[in-house]
Amino acid sequence: MSGDTEEVYSSRGFGGRQSAGLRPALLVIDFSLGFTDPASSLHCDCDDALAATARLLEAARAGGSPVVYTTVAYEPSDLDIARAFIAKAPALAALTPDAEWARIDPRIAPADGEPVLRKLFASGFFATPLASLLAAHGCDSVAVVGASTSGCVRATAVDAVQYGYTTYVVREAVADRAPGSHDTALLDLDAKYADVVDVDAAARILTR
Secondary structure (H helix, E strand, C coil): CHHHHHHHHHHCCCCCCCCCCCCEEEEEECCEHHHHCCCCCCCCCCHHHHHHHHHHHHHHHHHCCCEEEEEECCCCCHHHHCHHHHHHCHHHHHCCCCCHHHCECHHHCCCCCCCEEEECCCCCCCCCCHHHHHHHCCCCEEEEEEECHHHHHHHHHHHHHHCCCEEEEEEEEEECCCHHHHHHHHHHHHHHCCEEECHHHHHHHHHC
């Protein structure tokens, strides 16, 4: 099936490559314990993706590339704002700012000065200061890692390209709950919105 889809996209002019960015940032999307800990009902299969992300964090920090994290968390007053989104996944309501589930997984903990942006919806850009933060750093490209591939990673990558950023999604550093959703999202992102790259290529991008 994926081969057929790739053939259709290719025959109809999809899957081109974006021009290389010169000032990348690493976006770590929702690798909080609510999505990485198997004790959480929201968890994805993240261990390998976390290991790849740890490598990319090392590369970004060595290369001086900005690192930005996001986490999903709701104050009581936010529940009405995000009502339609939470209706699709009621377990999200357990992610409160003071809950352990909202904390970034300690295996990839933020370094001093690396911001953790709280969001209410799927995209890391929607109703957050992410775009302003990237502009302040002069970034022209982003490497996106995190969870889930078919949800918040996809939404962030789509918004990133719509904001004009060269957008990379790192294959080994994203995770999902269902292999089919993961694979389909990566194929579709690579065809339409982002360059899906491996962790070695992403490490080179973040250190150039």
